[in-house]
Amino acid sequence: MPSEKRKPRGKPAQYNQPAKKQKTAHKVSATSAQPPVAQSTTRSNLTLSDWMMVFAYVNSHPTLPQNCIVEHFQTLKSGALIFTQSTLCHKLQDQEALEVRVHDNPNALSLKRPHIVTRPDIERALVLWVQQMENKGETVFEGEFNVLENERLPGDGWIVSFCKAYGIREHKRHGEAGSVDTDAVEEECIQCRQILAKFAPRDCFNFDETGFFPFAPPGGLATKKMSGKKKEKTHITIGPRCFKKKTPEQRGFHYRNNETAWMTAVLFEKWVKKFDIKMKQQSRYVLLIIDNFSGHTIPYEPTNIQLEFFKPNLTPFVQPCDTGIICCFKAIYCRKLSICAIDLDEAGEPEIYTINLLEAMLTAKSAWDAVSPETIKHCWDHTQIQP
Numbered sequence: 001m002p003s004e005k006r007k008p009r010g011k012p013a014q015y016n017q018p019a020k021k022q023k024t025a026h027k028v029s030a031t032s033a034q035p036p037v038a039q040s041t042t043r044s045n046l047t048l049s050d051w052m053m054v055f056a057y058v059n060s061h062p063t064l065p066q067n068c069i070v071e072h073f074q075t076l077k078s079g080a081l082i083f084t085q086s087t088l089c090h091k092l093q094d095q096e097a098l099e100v101r102v103h104d105n106p107n108a109l110s111l112k113r114p115h116i117v118t119r120p121d122i123e124r125a126l127v128l129w130v131q132q133m134e135n136k137g138e139t140v141f142e143g144e145f146n147v148l149e150n151e152r153l154p155g156d157g158w159i160v161s162f163c164k165a166y167g168i169r170e171h172k173r174h175g176e177a178g179s180v181d182t183d184a185v186e187e188e189c190i191q192c193r194q195i196l197a198k199f200a201p202r203d204c205f206n207f208d209e210t211g212f213f214p215f216a217p218p219g220g221l222a223t224k225k226m227s228g229k230k231k232e233k234t235h236i237t238i239g240p241r242c243f244k245k246k247t248p249e250q251r252g253f254h255y256r257n258n259e260t261a262w263m264t265a266v267l268f269e270k271w272v273k274k275f276d277i278k279m280k281q282q283s284r285y286v287l288l289i290i291d292n293f294s295g296h297t298i299p300y301e302p303t304n305i306q307l308e309f310f311k312p313n314l315t316p317f318v319q320p321c322d323t324g325i326i327c328c329f330k331a332i333y334c335r336k337l338s339i340c341a342i343d344l345d346e347a348g349e350p351e352i353y354t355i356n357l358l359e360a361m362l363t364a365k366s367a368w369d370a371v372s373p374e375t376i377k378h379c380w381d382h383t384q385i386q387p
Helices: 048-060 066-074 085-093 095-101 120-135 158-166 182-196 265-281 325-346 357-370 373-383
Strands: 204-206 286-290 305-309
Touching: 048 066, 048 085, 048 095, 066 085, 085 095, 120 158, 182 286, 265 286, 265 305, 325 357, 325 373
Parallel strands: 204 286, 286 305
Antiparallel strands: none
């Protein structure tokens, strides 16, 4: 990291946050209406919702000539609908069929062309099956509907129109929340409250590990798609060069390493022993709640720490570290890494995200110190495990 200080920047102008848009209770249908500033005489296919609006206007003005109706919609201030008198005449002849299409599928009003289905019974069964799997918490499906070979659609092009008609799209699933029984969460919260009630808030601790990539550049903003850079794969071990002839303990770190860079029962036992000695020196008896990861199972029985384990798959709901503490720490680290990159760029360094292990550890320590007590308290309160 460069030693010179960053150049002072002017005070930014006050940011006025725009008012949030009110959410509508129902989904708004798509329209082909052209805004006033972008009106043109070019015809465009109207959505079914647009034609329903045209039919409603025609029905309320039965004596109005068709050319006047066309002119009326071409001059709408809310958005022009461009179509010819010939097109209007043909649509009025098909009005009954178009009105039936309204109930074909949830997105029928937003479509410009009819959603043609060769086997409506199969489509309906598929929709009901998808909804049933969603209610069960599943999104991946596989199955047979006993459709005859000569009635099956070739290829998978039908999937696009089917998903568009029913608003189905791919959703990434994160975390373990889908594997949790809500009744089990409530039972765990009740049990945790009973345990935590025996300790003062300052004597309650939560411990958790997290995957951490200190050398990975954070995401950023750009006006175009940017090429990626080669990931940092350098194997760094403890040594006098990295820690500048001082041990990690002399720099305030409890540092250990292994091939997988992950917690093991041996490493966890050493850390618990050190924490137990610290609590004994302070004449404190504390509570340490942790998940049931196999690396947390140790033979050592601390004298000044009561170890309690969360039940499997409940940590997304009941573990304070998982409800925002770790996320906040990583966000602050990325911010500090970005500031460091700006400093290196102003100093003329070609590789602005290159830092060594000691710098990464010092930055991580600074990021953890920047996590406010209010944030930690809020995350504990969010779990609802406190008495």
